[in-house]
Structures are given as C-alpha cells and as structure tokens.
Amino acid sequence: MQIEFWFEFASTYSYLSAMRLPKEAAKAGVSVRWRPFLLGPIFAAQGWNTSPFRIYPAKGKYMWRDMERRSQALGLPLAWSDTFPQNSVLASRVAQLALQTDQGVAFCQAVYTAEFGQGHDISQTPVIADCLAQSGLPADLIDRALQDDNKLALRRTNEEAARRSIFGAPSFMVGDELFWGDDRLDDALEWALKHV
Numbered sequence: 001m002q003i004e005f006w007f008e009f010a011s012t013y014s015y016l017s018a019m020r021l022p023k024e025a026a027k028a029g030v031s032v033r034w035r036p037f038l039l040g041p042i043f044a045a046q047g048w049n050t051s052p053f054r055i056y057p058a059k060g061k062y063m064w065r066d067m068e069r070r071s072q073a074l075g076l077p078l079a080w081s082d083t084f085p086q087n088s089v090l091a092s093r094v095a096q097l098a099l100q101t102d103q104g105v106a107f108c109q110a111v112y113t114a115e116f117g118q119g120h121d122i123s124q125t126p127v128i129a130d131c132l133a134q135s136g137l138p139a140d141l142i143d144r145a146l147q148d149d150n151k152l153a154l155r156r157t158n159e160e161a162a163r164r165s166i167f168g169a170p171s172f173m174v175g176d177e178l179f180w181g182d183d184r185l186d187d188a189l190e191w192a193l194k195h196v
Contacts, residue, residue, distance in 0.1 A: 001192045002031045006161060007108075008039045008169035009088035009095070010051070012067050013182040015116040017170040018108055019076055021185065028189040034108060036095040037161045038088065038154070039169055045162065051085045070182070079119030086115060087123035093145035093154055094128055098137055106135035 005021060007014040025032045043051070052059060064080060071078040091111050098107040110131035114120040120127045129139050144150065165178065172179040172188035174195065179188040 001029065002033060002174075003188050003192050004033045004035050004173040006035045006037055006166050006169060006171040006173065008037060009091045009108075009111055009115065009122060010039065010085035011169040012063060012084075012116065014170040015112045016067075016070055016074060016076070016182045017185055018112050020074060022105055024185065024189060028193060030189050030192045034095075034099050034105060035157065035161075036092040036099070036108070036154070037157050037166070037169070038092060039085075041158050042162065042167060046167070077113070077117035079117060081115070081119050081121075083121060086121060089123070089154075090125065090128055090142075090145070091122045091131075093150055094132070094141050096150060096153055096157075097141050097145055098132070098135070101137065103135045103137050107131055107137055110134045 003025070005017065007018055021032060039051070043049070067078055095104070095108055095111070098104040111122055111128070114127055114131055115122045122128065122131075125142060128142060132139055132141055164173065164176075166173075166180075168180050170180075170182055170185075172185060174188055174192045177188075177191055177195070179185075179191070
C-alpha cells in the first residue's frame with residue numbers, strides 16, 4: 001500500500017504534513033513516495049502570479065494564525081518570513097536527488113525546518129548545503145541538481161502534476177484518488193488501507 005505525497009517547499013501546510021507523515025504512515029503500515037513539485041506553474045495556469053495567501057490578505061492572515069495553532073499542537077517551531085512564498089526551485093531540484101537515497105526524507109524535513117522553523121531563505125545555496133550536511137548527504141548534490149537532466153526531471157514532474165489535476169500542496173494521491181491539504185492526510189492513509 002502506497003500513497004504519493006506531492007509537496008512544495010514554499011507551502012506552509014506541506015511543512016506540517018512533511019514533519020508528521022513518516023510517523024503516521026509507519027503507524028498505518030503505508031509506504032510513501034515523496035514527490036517534490038513547484039506550485040508556481042500550477043498557479044500561473046489558474047491566472048495567479050503568487051500564492052493565494054498573498055493575493056487574498058484575509059486568507060493569508062487566517063493561514064498564519066492557523067499555522068501558529070497547528071504548529072503549536074504538533075510541537076513544531078514556526079518562524080514567519082517576509083519573503084513568503086519563498087523560491088523553492090533549488091530545494092526541489094536537490095530533493096529529487098536526495099530522495100533517491102535513504103536520507104532523502106531527512107533532507108526534506110531539514111529544509112522545512114530551516115524555512116518555517118528558523119526563518120531561513122531556502123533559495124540560498126549555503127542553507128541547502130547545511131540541510132544536506134544535517135541529513136548526512138554530500139554537498140555535491142547541489143551541483144548535480146543544477147544539471148540539465150535534473151532540471152528537466154522537475155519540469156516533467158510538474159507536467160505530471162498538472163495532468164493529474166493536482167492544484168495545490170500538500171496533495172496525497174492514492175492511485176487516482178486525490179486528497180488535498182494537510183487536514184486530509186489521515187483520510188488518504190485510511191483510503192490507502194481500504195482501497196488499494
């Protein structure tokens with residue numbers, strides 16, 4: 001039994017899911033395929049040039065307060081950043097390679113902690129290098145991530161997300177069944193147990 005976890009490093013609610021998913025999936029006996037992608041092209045196709053949390057200030061204000069409540073309940077640190085949403089291209093490119101190793105999930109969690117737990121700018125190479133070091137991965141993954149074949153792989157992943165009607169993050173896919181939002185994580189795990 002497997003679910004696909006489609007996540008965007010710039011997504012606040014993806015942070016919550018990424019930090020609790022490994023434990024919840026293990027408890028449920030469900031394997032997880034981590035799928036980094038970019039929301040920018042997805043939003044652009046909907047006519048947005050930034051996050052809806054920036055386009056609609058009331059929604060953004062609610063989201064940050066909700067994140068404070070949810071982070072506190074989960075025991076996670078939360079640092080608000082003026083640069084929201086952050087540029088997550090470098091982090092996503094590196095994550096594609098990191099996730100081919102046993103330390104990939106630890107890397108992704110380190111990136112989320114740096115961004116939303118400590119307020120660091122994940123578009124900066126030294127921040128990503130530190131996340132790699134924390135997760136026991138070599139710094140040369142950054143150079144490999146910038147190769148054309150890896151860039152193309154991320155572009156194709158985004159095209160797949162669009163084909164599968166993924167419109168936000170986090171999203172969980174169980175076969176062709178889509179569950180959107182951190183609050184649907186438990187539903188996705190339950191569906192995987194009952195329908196796959």
